[in-house]
Amino acid sequence: MAGGDIADPDVVDAVMREALPRVERLPGYLGSYLFVDRERPAMLGVTFWEDEDALAGAVAVGNHNAGAVMAMTSAESVQMWSCDLVHSRPPDPAALLRDEGP
Structure with missing residues (x-):
């Protein structure tokens, strides 16, 4: 592929089958999201880590996964950076399931 x-x-x-399991089993992994813009095309993966040490331990795996993702897709580049979470308000799961149709 x-x-x-x-x-x-x-x-x-x-x-997801190739990259995610490598990340999920790392110490300090808390969760992740993968966003895909099929029209652009572009992907954005966001991972959450327990602390800075866990993040630092994940960098090598992240570098390996970046290469794997580029080989499996038409991606021309992969960028990684870290930032602090300063606000979080997860959506209400019930609101996501509501049918708000016409």
Whole structure:
């Protein structure tokens, strides 16, 4: 599946099968999100870590995953950076399931 288009759900599923398990088993892993813009195409992965030490321990795996994602998709570059979470208000799960149709 080298060079696959991330507009293809099978390619995104393959990325999740390959990259996510490597990250999930690391000490201090708290969770993650993967956002996909199929029109651009672009992906944004966000991971959450218990503390700075856990984040530092994840950098090597992140570098490996970046290379794997580039090989599996049509990505031309992968960038990694860290930042502090200064605000969080998760959505109400019930609101996500409501049918607000016409």
